[in-house]
Amino acid sequence: MSKIKKDDQVIVLAGKDKGKKGKVLRVFPKSDKVLIEGVNLIKKSVKPNPQLNEQGGIKTKEALLHISNVALLHPTTGKPAKVGYKFIDNTKVRVFKTDGQRVDS
Numbered sequence: 111m112s113k114i115k116k117d118d119q120v121i122v123l124a125g126k127d128k129g130k131k132g133k134v135l136r137v138f139p140k141s142d143k144v145l146i147e148g149v150n151l152i153k154k155s156v157k158p159n160p161q162l163n164e165q166g167g168i169k170t171k172e173a174l175l176h177i178s179n180v181a182l183l184h185p186t187t188g189k190p191a192k193v194g195y196k197f198i199d200n201t202k203v204r205v206f207k208t209d210g211q212r213v214d215s
Contacts, residue, residue: 112139112177113193113204118213119183121190122149122175131183135172143174150175182206182213 114120118134132146152173158166181190184206192207204213 112137112142114144114177114180114182119185120144120146120180121183122146122179123181123190124179125150125175137177138174141174142177144177144180145172145174146180147172184208184211186211 114134114137116134116137120132120134122128122130122132127149130149132149134144135147136145138144150173151170153168153170156164156166156169158164182193183189184191187208193204193213194207195202196205196210197203198212205211206213
């Protein structure tokens with residue numbers, strides 16, 4: 111089970127975009143990869159498609175990153191933080207391991 115979910119604010123820990131921050135657009139749990147807004151940009155050659163009324167050319171889009179290369183961003187400190195789980199009122203919630211603050215609050 112992944113500790114990073116859609117719409118989380120994350121920071122990149124490794125790779126060419128190390129230190130960049132962004133919002134998770136999508137999580138792919140089977141391959142342990144995430145798609146982050148504005149991070150790991152690649153250029154892709156696209157053929158024109160008259161059915162979709164698209165022009166051809168070179169387009170820039172986000173590529174997938176492995177989930178081990180990103181960490182959840184702590185909102186108060188602005189630093190990467192580890193995440194754990196606790197049961198509060200018989201519900202499983204994500205908490206930051208540094209101070210026990212709830213992630214989804």
